[in-house]
Amino acid sequence: MNIAVCVKPVPEPRHYDKIIINPATKLLERKGIPMIINPVDKNAIEAALQLKEQFGGKVVLVSMAPPDTRETIKEGLAMGADEAYLLSDRAFAGADTLATARVLAAGLTKIGGLDLILTGSASADGGTNHIPSQLGELMGFAHLNHLTELHLEASTIKMKTKIENGYVEYEGSLPLVLGVARELNTPRYTTLMGVVIAQNKPFTTWGLKDLGLDPSNTGLSGSPTQPGDLHMPQHGQKAQMFAGEPEDMAGKIIAILRTAGVLD
Numbered sequence: 001m002n003i004a005v006c007v008k009p010v011p012e013p014r015h016y017d018k019i020i021i022n023p024a025t026k027l028l029e030r031k032g033i034p035m036i037i038n039p040v041d042k043n044a045i046e047a048a049l050q051l052k053e054q055f056g057g058k059v060v061l062v063s064m065a066p067p068d069t070r071e072t073i074k075e076g077l078a079m080g081a082d083e084a085y086l087l088s089d090r091a092f093a094g095a096d097t098l099a100t101a102r103v104l105a106a107g108l109t110k111i112g113g114l115d116l117i118l119t120g121s122a123s124a125d126g127g128t129n130h131i132p133s134q135l136g137e138l139m140g141f142a143h144l145n146h147l148t149e150l151h152l153e154a155s156t157i158k159m160k161t162k163i164e165n166g167y168v169e170y171e172g173s174l175p176l177v178l179g180v181a182r183e184l185n186t187p188r189y190t191t192l193m194g195v196v197i198a199q200n201k202p203f204t205t206w207g208l209k210d211l212g213l214d215p216s217n218t219g220l221s222g223s224p225t226q227p228g229d230l231h232m233p234q235h236g237q238k239a240q241m242f243a244g245e246p247e248d249m250a251g252k253i254i255a256i257l258r259t260a261g262v263l264d
């Protein structure tokens with residue numbers, strides 16, 4: 001069973017305040033910010049490793065990211081994945097979700113022989129949830145997102161996704177693209193031995209030419225989503241402080257809301 005897991009390096013949450021949007025290019029700038037593997041992508045790695053333990057085969061990691069994210073991706077190798085592919089080229093910069101999915105699909109197709117492609121349900125920074133379905137469409141595989149349960153029996157996968165009032169059950173045949181939710185499992189810890197072994201696992205970097213992609217389909221030029229105007233929210237409205245008994249303060253707030261037309 002050959003499984004690919006798409007992993008996205010995202011900024012470490014403690015450094016979110018350092019992410020800026022360049023006003024000229026309108027692109028996110030994350031330079032110098034420590035990166036981690038998108039947390040739910042570790043649930044996808046865990047699911048892949050459990051399937052490998054049950055059915056054999058190999059687990060490969062695939063990421064479209066800048067070259068300096070190699071060490072971040074190696075954390076997935078330390079968890080137990082067998083190989084990593086970093087898809088990296090200046091021509092991929094500024095990609096929206098469609099241009100990202102095209103690059104990932106080209107990498108996954110070049111790797112070939114895959115039975116299952118797992119992703120996280122959403123990234124912690126972009127968070128569009130687009131990639132699993134876009135990858136499925138581009139690869140010609142059936143796809144499903146937000147999986148909370150996953151059982152493989154022969155070549156049939158039984159799956160559950162969570163909805164507001166319960167669950168929906170699905171059955172599918174391989175090959176599939178599946179986006180997993182955090183409820184699916186608890187990712188294993190990386191061990192010191194795992195970190196040491198990861199240093200010698202195969203790590204391949206492919207660029208635009210290796211993937212045979214046309215630059216007009218990648219990066220900013222291949223992205224149908226173009227940012228509009230940027231506006232800073234207006235600050236500086238005066239706050240009014242109340243003191244006294246809660247009932248009196250509630251009465252004053254209600255009066256203000258009535259004056260503003262928020263309450264009848």
Ligand SMILES: Cc1cc2nc3c(=O)[nH]c(=O)nc-3n(C[C@H](O)[C@H](O)[C@H](O)COP(=O)(O)OP(=O)(O)OC[C@H]3O[C@@H](n4cnc5c(N)ncnc54)[C@H](O)[C@@H]3O)c2cc1C
Pocket residue numbers: 006007008009027028038040041062063064065093094095096097098100101104118119120121122123125126127128129130131132223225226227
């Ligand atoms: C106009 C525009 C310009 C942008 N420019 C940049 C830029 O210059 N640099 C930049 O970093 N981002 C940029 N982005 C954001 C970038 O397009 C998205 O982060 C990316 O396309 C994935 O979308 P998402 O994070 O919403 O993925 P989601 O669909 O929320 O992610 C779901 C899952 O897909 C997988 N996945 C997502 N992205 C990747 C990836 N890159 N590699 C491997 N697996 C992945 C992961 O498993 C993830 O859990 C830009 C977005 C727009 C709209």
